[in-house]
Amino acid sequence: MAFLTDFLTRRGAYLLATWRIWRDTARFAGRAFVTAATPSAYNSATRGVVMKQIYFTAVQILPGFTLFAALLSFVLIQIVVGTAGEFGLSEYALEVSMRLLVLELLPLVTALFVALRSGSAINTEVALMKIHGEIEAMEDAGVDTLRLEFMPRVIGGMISVLALTAVTSVLALALAYLAVYGPQWWSLPDFNRVMGKVFDTPVLFGILFKSLAFGLAVTVIPVSEGLATPRKLFMAPISVLRGMVRLFFALMLIEVAFLAVNYI
C-alpha cells in the first residue's frame, strides 16, 4: 500500500508540474495576444525587436531554406508524378502532389526548421535573461518586458513562419507546373482549374490558421519555458531541452489536429 501511495504521489506531482507548465504557456500566449492586439503597446523599441526577429528568423535563412524547399518539393513531385503515371492516374498527380506539399509538408517543415533555428535560440536567450536577472533589471527600470522583449518575438515568429510557408508554397506550385506540363505557359488554364479545386476558401483559411498556430507555438513555448527556468545556470540546457521537446509535440499535435479536421 505504501508503495502504491508513493507511486501515485510521484506520478501526481509529475502530472501537476506538467499541467502547470502548459497552463503558464497558455497564460503567456493569452497575455502576449492581448498585448499584441493593443495599439498603444507598439513603440519604436517594440517595432525594432519585431523587425530584428523577422530578420533573424526569416530573412537570414531565406536563400538556404528556399533552396532546400525547392529540392524537397522537386523530388517529391517527381515521385508522385512518376508513381501516378505507373498506376494510370496521371490526371491526379498534380492535385495529390499539391495536397501533400502545400497543405501538409511545407508548413510543417517550415515550422520545424524555424523551431530548430530560432525557437532554440529564443529559449536559450530568455532562460539566460531569467538566470542573470536581466528581466528584473528591465522591469526595475520601468520597462514592461512582455511588451518590449517577448510579445515582439511572438509577432515576429508568426509573421516569419507565415512568410516562409508562403514563399516555399509558391515555389512548389511553380515546380509542380513544370513537372506536369513542362516549360510552357499554355496549360495555365488547366493548372488554375486544378488549383482552384484544391485550394478552395476553407482550405486556404486552414493553411493560414495552421501556419499561424505553428508560428505561435515556435515562439510562445520557448519563451514560456525560458521564463520558467529557475535562476541557476546549470538549468539553462535543461530548459532548452524541455522547451524543444514540448515544442516538437505541440507542432505534431497541431499537424494531427488539422489532418483530422481535413480528412476525417
Next chain:
Amino acid sequence: MITRVQWLADDAERRALIAAHPESILVSPDMPLRANLSVLDNIAVIPQYRSNLAYDPAADQAWALLGRVDMTGMAFKRDPDLSHDERFVAKLLRAAIARPPVILVDRPGMLLPDCHHPPRVAALLERLADLLNDCWILDYTWNAPLYPHR
C-alpha cells in the same frame, strides 16, 4: 540633487530599504545590463520605451549622457566587454535617463571593486547633478571608514 549614504547593518536591512522604495531605480550588482544590447542601446531603450521616443532621439540622449561622463568610448561595447567601472557607469546612466525620484546605488563596493569607490561615485554624481533627483548610496556600516565625511 540630494546625495546621501544610507548605512546598513546587514543584508536584511538592505532588502527592506529597497522594498520600501518601489519608485526608485536600483543601480546594483543584481541588476545587470541587457547582454545582447550595446551600452548605448541599454541606455536608449529606456526613453524609447517610457517616452515613446524614436530610436535616434533616444540614442542622442544616451550619447549626451555618455559624453557628460567622458565615456563615449564604451558606447558600442556589450556587457561582457566592459570593465567594472564602465559597467557601473552604464548602469548609473540607464537609471539616470529615466529620471526617477530616487536612484539607489546598491553596495558600490561590489560594483566598483577595483578602485576607491566613494570619490569615484561622488565625481560621477557631480557630473550628472542637474539631471538627478535624490540619490542614495546603500553601503554597510563597516565600509564607513572608506568615506571621507561621515
